[in-house]
Amino acid sequence: SKENMIIEIEDLSVSYGPIQALRNVSLDVKKGEIVVLLGANGAGKTTLLQTISGLLKPDSGSINYLGEEIVGLSAEKIVSKQLIHVPEHRQVFSTLTVMENLELGSYHHYKKSGKQAIEEEIKKVFELFPILEERKEQLAGTLSGGQQQMLAIARGVMANPKLLLLDEPTLGLAPIVAQEVLGLVADLRNKFDTTVLLIEQNVVSSLNIADRGYVISHGEIVKKGSARELLNDKEIKEAYLGQS
Ligand code: ATP
Numbered sequence: 001s002k003e004n005m006i007i008e009i010e011d012l013s014v015s016y017g018p019i020q021a022l023r024n025v026s027l028d029v030k031k032g033e034i035v036v037l038l039g040a041n042g043a044g045k046t047t048l049l050q051t052i053s054g055l056l057k058p059d060s061g062s063i064n065y066l067g068e069e070i071v072g073l074s075a076e077k078i079v080s081k082q083l084i085h086v087p088e089h090r091q092v093f094s095t096l097t098v099m100e101n102l103e104l105g106s107y108h109h110y111k112k113s114g115k116q117a118i119e120e121e122i123k124k125v126f127e128l129f130p131i132l133e134e135r136k137e138q139l140a141g142t143l144s145g146g147q148q149q150m151l152a153i154a155r156g157v158m159a160n161p162k163l164l165l166l167d168e169p170t171l172g173l174a175p176i177v178a179q180e181v182l183g184l185v186a187d188l189r190n191k192f193d194t195t196v197l198l199i200e201q202n203v204v205s206s207l208n209i210a211d212r213g214y215v216i217s218h219g220e221i222v223k224k225g226s227a228r229e230l231l232n233d234k235e236i237k238e239a240y241l242g243q244s
Helices: 045-052 075-080 098-105 107-128 130-134 145-158 175-192 203-209 227-231 234-240
Strands: 005-016 019-030 034-038 060-065 083-086 163-167 196-200 212-217 220-226
Touching: 005 045, 019 034, 019 045, 019 220, 034 175, 034 203, 045 060, 045 083, 045 163, 045 196, 075 083, 083 145, 098 107, 098 145, 107 130, 107 145, 107 175, 130 145, 145 163, 145 175, 175 196, 175 203, 196 203, 203 227, 203 234, 212 227, 220 227
Parallel strands: 034 196, 034 212, 083 163, 163 196
Antiparallel strands: 005 019, 005 060, 212 220
């Protein structure tokens, strides 16, 4: 039902000059869901997240977020509506401490909700990522790859997202660390009811934590279904056989 709808994207088309990156993409995410967007390199996944968060302007189509059209709003305005994008390549401020990185994540939320709300968020983040509490005085640049990715996600959580967009949080991580990061995304939803739209290349691991998924190819959604349906899909199995 409309009440449970967090985001509803309809017929979204985006291009870079003459290159059309997305063609009539429709997708939705409901409250409390983890939805995964699967697809090969260059399929258009990052373009979709960047368009949702206002970094790119679509040629056409609509993005309804919590009942409001957000196409045309600035990225700043969209962030202020607690639609939070954690971009790929674990962007943390390497010369700041873990704690300082977390505080920066809460900047908008702080302006709105004050110090006490931030302390609540910190508690939540440390419950989910105890390693970050242990390392809170450490410079972010000296964390391991997996820890930096956890910090990047934690910084997103600090903004108290109503929708969290995660762009390939396992990129470049060893398989076991990738599993751990995806497990934390599942915890985030299970413990705190956070709604997540996730880009992943680890097809099986991400479908294992997701409720639903979409497959994008050459800028178009070519398949969608429940995680179970996609895990049992013959074409997906063939394409990704042997992938973790
Ligand atoms: P990856 O997993 O490699 O990041 P992706 O699915 O996220 O891939 P996008 O980065 O969204 O794919 O790219 C979609 C298409 O748009 C690709 O053909 C890409 O070359 C093109 N593209 C992306 N950014 C630009 C840009 N700034 N200028 C021109 N073309 C671009």
